[in-house]
Amino acid sequence: MVTLACVLLPARGCVLCDPSVVDGLKNLVDSYLPQHLPPKDQEDVIKRLESAVREFQELPIDDQTYMGAVDEPTLHKAAWSFLSDLGHLTSSGVKGDVMVKELFWMIQRQKKRFVDHSAQFLKESYCPNKCGLMLQALIWCKACEKQVHACRKSRDCGERHIEVREMEDMILDCDLNWHQASQGLTSYRFYRVWDNETEELLTEREQPILAKPMVGPKDAGNYRCELGTVTNSPATIIYFHVKVLPKETQEEEPQFMPAPENGVPSTLTTALQEPTTLQEPLDPAAMLKIELIWLLLPGLVVVVCSTGAL
Structure with a gap:
């Protein structure tokens, strides 16, 4: 365990820059291995674990895979993924050779995931700004040091x-x-x-x-x-x-009549539909009686007035 602890501290490799990952590996060696692996096999597993940890530090740095630096959100995401897999392993209770195989298979998978997480920091897209001066706070994985990287463009x-x-x-x-x-x-x-x-x-x-x-x-x-x-x-x-x-002028919108039916305007259609009341002409006898009444009316007035005077 002391040997592993000495290796974990200098052998960084970004995912191990998170203290929680280092604590998780130490807990694996201190508490889990003694209960799930025979004592004669523990030393060999620890040596292989040391080698796997060094591989995290020695991930090849090139233009297409791994730049050797990530930001804090990416580091936290990679650390959470690593501890999640490690937690599934220790909670499963597997022992012996099965436990050893799953442990190193998990570590290899985490290295691949870490490369995927850090892909955004390739040289081609290292500076996401197309113009201006961007100051990125990145964690350089070899020494786990945070430094500000300047992306200088026009x-x-x-x-x-x-x-x-x-x-x-x-x-x-x-x-x-x-x-x-x-x-x-x-x-x-x-x-x-x-x-x-x-x-x-x-x-x-x-x-x-x-x-x-x-x-x-x-x-x-x-x-x-x-x-x-x-x-x-x-x-x-x-x-x-x-x-x-200029200020937009508001024009009065024309009020359109409803579309005519069968080519006839609605007003005319309404007029045609409403019934028209026509007065029938009077017969000649009735008209003669009315004229006689109008002729006799003045004489009747004179008679009434004379009778009143008497």
Whole structure:
């Protein structure tokens, strides 16, 4: 056990940079092997375990498989996977040769998984930023030391064209997908760039967005966003060209009549469907009686008035 402990400490190899993995292997030698393996076989298994641990340290470093450095989330993921397999082995209670075979088969599988976990740190994709200065905190597996790796590319991240209408909100977004993973970043500064090439600082904030409500023609022009770092040099610079369009006029929408049926407008159809009441003409005798009444009416009035005077 003392020999294994001496090997585990210098023989790192990333997955062993996690102290919980070292403790798990020590517990395997101290508690599990004595109860599940004859004493005469324990020494040989420990030597083979030492060799397997060294293989973790001696994983070949090349452009296509393993770079020798990972970030903390990847290390924690690999350590959890290793301890999970080790826990399944010790909880199964297997003994003797079966236990030895499963132990080393598990270690070989974990080495392959670790290579898969660290594939994102190949040289081709070692710097996920296409522009700007990204500071990555990586763990270098040989010595288990955390160092900041600088991915240096052009700080000029291009120009974005923004169109906004009058009285609407103008939004300038300075965020890039790798900003959250970078170390040593400070704040975003938004500048107004005038035609005479002078600049005016509008705001400095931790959020990558500048929002200006109800813009007008005077807000059209050029802007610049700069993300600072602890070294007082910008990580990224993004330019914005803003065009303010005239306010959109609201035209009155025409009111359409319902589609006619069989080519006849609905109003005409309704009129045709409603019944029309026609008055029948009076017969000549009735008309003659009415005319006589109108002729006798004045004389009747005179008679009544004379009778009243008497």
